[in-house]
Amino acid sequence: MNRMNTAHNPFPRGARTFLSAPTPANPAVRTRMSALRSPGLIGANLLLAASLIAYAGDKPVAPPAEMVRTVADSVLRDNPKPLDFNWGEGVLLSGMVEAHRLTKDPRYLDFVRRFAEHWSGRGIGPLLSAKGYCGHWGPAFALLESHSLKPDPRALALSDEIVDFIMHRATRTSDGGLDHFTGKPELWVDTLDMSCPVLTTKGRLSSNPELQAEARRQLETFARHLQDPATGLFYHHWSEATGKRTTNFWARGNGWVAMSLLETLKNEPADGASAKPLRQMIEKQATSLLKLQDPATGLWHTVIDAPETYLETSASAMFLYALNEGCRRHLLAVPPDNLAAAWRGLAGQVNTNGQVVGVSGGTGPSSKANYARVPVGTYTWGTGAFLLAACSWADRAKSPD
Numbered sequence: 001m002n003r004m005n006t007a008h009n010p011f012p013r014g015a016r017t018f019l020s021a022p023t024p025a026n027p028a029v030r031t032r033m034s035a036l037r038s039p040g041l042i043g044a045n046l047l048l049a050a051s052l053i054a055y056a057g058d059k060p061v062a063p064p065a066e067m068v069r070t071v072a073d074s075v076l077r078d079n080p081k082p083l084d085f086n087w088g089e090g091v092l093l094s095g096m097v098e099a100h101r102l103t104k105d106p107r108y109l110d111f112v113r114r115f116a117e118h119w120s121g122r123g124i125g126p127l128l129s130a131k132g133y134c135g136h137w138g139p140a141f142a143l144l145e146s147h148s149l150k151p152d153p154r155a156l157a158l159s160d161e162i163v164d165f166i167m168h169r170a171t172r173t174s175d176g177g178l179d180h181f182t183g184k185p186e187l188w189v190d191t192l193d194m195s196c197p198v199l200t201t202k203g204r205l206s207s208n209p210e211l212q213a214e215a216r217r218q219l220e221t222f223a224r225h226l227q228d229p230a231t232g233l234f235y236h237h238w239s240e241a242t243g244k245r246t247t248n249f250w251a252r253g254n255g256w257v258a259m260s261l262l263e264t265l266k267n268e269p270a271d272g273a274s275a276k277p278l279r280q281m282i283e284k285q286a287t288s289l290l291k292l293q294d295p296a297t298g299l300w301h302t303v304i305d306a307p308e309t310y311l312e313t314s315a316s317a318m319f320l321y322a323l324n325e326g327c328r329r330h331l332l333a334v335p336p337d338n339l340a341a342a343w344r345g346l347a348g349q350v351n352t353n354g355q356v357v358g359v360s361g362g363t364g365p366s367s368k369a370n371y372a373r374v375p376v377g378t379y380t381w382g383t384g385a386f387l388l389a390a391c392s393w394a395d396r397a398k399s400p401d
Helices: 028-034 040-050 064-078 087-103 106-122 125-129 139-149 153-168 189-205 209-226 251-266 273-291 313-328 336-347 368-373 380-398
Strands: 016-018 054-056 059-061 186-188 237-239 376-378
Touching (some): 064 087, 064 336, 064 380, 087 106, 087 139, 087 189, 106 139, 139 153, 153 209, 186 189, 209 237, 251 313, 273 313
Antiparallel strands (some): 016 376, 186 237
């Protein structure tokens, strides 16, 4: 799901929207970095080391770890009150957990723990029951990750409540795919990222293979209906009632899938038979993503294979995170220059206030023309995805393969 209640709230509270698309990065950057390409490990390491300094035009910008601090500090400044319990906020919380893991700054983890404290007192039962909307499941992943770093009974109890809802109260299609809304047998790719990282992480932390198996089942079920066999890319939506699906490859939707696959594969034995179908999915998807990466900026268009649509930040960050982590975990083989180009493009999408720009607003299943008309601005899901990508890139820069 575009991590949002698209049908009811296309522009969540606190979003900053702009009607123009983001300004692309300077194409000269790609020429500058292409000179560093050389075969083998030495060439890869040179490229990774050089990418510690990103460029917006001819102006050098900070290394990724410094940019993480800049963006995470802006999150603290711009969000003095507890976040809503929703999908976009879940991505932002995950980014803040990773910012803490990278920098060891306690303020970033405290931000997540205050969220848990607030919602533990208020209760999430009514949110989960209302429409059965899967967007309210997403924060459980960050709560589990936060709890694994610093035990917090409140975070654990909230995540357990969500896992119980997914497993026992959420409605499904006839072949077991999780509905986006209760009683509406439809598959939205967004739903995967609201459920699979939660289930597989809880399964690992609680030594419950049933939950990990359910995450794999969801990915395989959704792929049967939504993955294009020719390209490996995913469509946005499929209706069981009509048997029809949308016809475009929405970028952020593919970002949800890539992150869901990556997080699930993290919890599977690398050489296990259960992981093989998922590896094939992400490998095929990644092959097409690399072919469709914008050569001038390193970013991706909001309709992936439609270069006339604008370049979009949140999907590009999701792709960099999944591709880079996939390489670091030996799940994917991605040329380092593609990764470095994506990072340079993303580095140019942070404004002087530390806010991540160029993020498309809430997006329901639609046509190419409508995807291209969604306004862009600063949103929780884009900021969170940027932090995930920047932390992953900073880790790789510290320890190149």
